Amino acid sequence: MIRVKFENVTKYYTLLNTGGIKNFILNFFREYKKIKSNRFLALENISFEVKDKDVVGIIGKNGAGKSTTLGLIAGVLKPTSGRVEVNGRIAPLLELGAGFHPDLTGRENVILNGILLGMTKKEILSKLDSIIEFSELGEFIDQPIRIYSSGMLSRLGFSVAVHTNPDILLIDEVLSVGDFKFQEKSKNKIYEFKEKGKTIIFVSHDIGMVEELCDKVILIHEHKLLYQGDVKKGVELYEQL
Numbered sequence: 545m546i547r548v549k550f551e552n553v554t555k556y557y558t559l560l561n562t563g564g565i566k567n568f569i570l571n572f573f574r575e576y577k578k579i580k581s582n583r584f585l586a587l588e589n590i591s592f593e594v595k596d597k598d599v600v601g602i603i604g605k606n607g608a609g610k611s612t613t614l615g616l617i618a619g620v621l622k623p624t625s626g627r628v629e630v631n632g633r634i635a636p637l638l639e640l641g642a643g644f645h646p647d648l649t650g651r652e653n654v655i656l657n658g659i660l661l662g663m664t665k666k667e668i669l670s671k672l673d674s675i676i677e678f679s680e681l682g683e684f685i686d687q688p689i690r691i692y693s694s695g696m697l698s699r700l701g702f703s704v705a706v707h708t709n710p711d712i713l714l715i716d717e718v719l720s721v722g723d724f725k726f727q728e729k730s731k732n733k734i735y736e737f738k739e740k741g742k743t744i745i746f747v748s749h750d751i752g753m754v755e756e757l758c759d760k761v762i763l764i765h766e767h768k769l770l771y772q773g774d775v776k777k778g779v780e781l782y783e784q785l
């Protein structure tokens with residue numbers, strides 16, 4: 545069973561600076577050209593498949609296109625061209641606090657985030673205690689999350705995501721901001737998911753962990769897919785870049 549499939553996916557980011565909607569309409573052709581020239585390439589013609597139970601590491605230099613790839617899988621980004629297919633329930637652990645509301649408390653955000661991730665309210669409420677316990681946020685759980693440190697935010701995001709019973713776990717660098725103990729705990733949880741046969745797509749600069757955890761790698765270099773397959777070979781190629 546195929547969980548994720550990219551077919552000739554190209555992604556440009558567009559920086560919109562149109563001088564207002566009126567200007568945009570009045571000078572449509574000029575503004576349209578401006579938008580086209582204001583495009584930033586993030587991914588170029590990428591194709592790959594992730595099968596059920598695959599544990600795949602995505603590696604590559606800063607700015608290569610790794611987070612963009614995860615954003616496309618999570619559906620928070622749309623491809624400029626090409627096709628992205630995803631089969632199954634996703635738990636995305638993307639950039640810090642994505643999907644969180646700064647003025648709500650940790651507890652309220654857990655409920656909101658759970659719903660966004662496709663849980664029913666009943667399901668979330670039944671897991672609320674265990675999510676909060678896993679996060680170890682103590683009394684901070686009833687404070688608005690705008691006062692959280694980045695590590696505290698990542699604890700909250702990780703705790704919700706691992707309680708959603710996903711088919712596909714997407715992880716983008718979130719472990720790096722957790723303290724030693726929480727990193728260990730999160731790693732154990734990720735290995736537990738692997739043992740349960742979940743599909744995992746893991747973006748990290750922690751090459752040691754990629755080598756240990758993943759069965760395959762995808763190496764993205766300068767927005768293109770340079771290599772996919774064997775972990776050792778992919779890491780060797782990456783280290784020579």
Ligand SMILES: Nc1ncnc2c1ncn2[C@@H]1O[C@H](COP(=O)(O)OP(=O)(O)OP(=O)(O)O)[C@@H](O)[C@H]1O
Binds near residue numbers: 557558586604607611
């Ligand atoms: N919102 C955005 N607007 C414009 N360009 C963007 C945006 N987000 C990313 N990019 C560009 O897209 C390219 C890929 O970025 P991406 O965040 O996917 O890289 P990455 O591989 O995750 O890098 P890192 O290892 O630093 O996290 C980069 O050139 C980046 O400048």
Ligand SMILES: [Mg+2]
Binds near residue numbers: 610611612
């Ligand atoms: Mg990134």
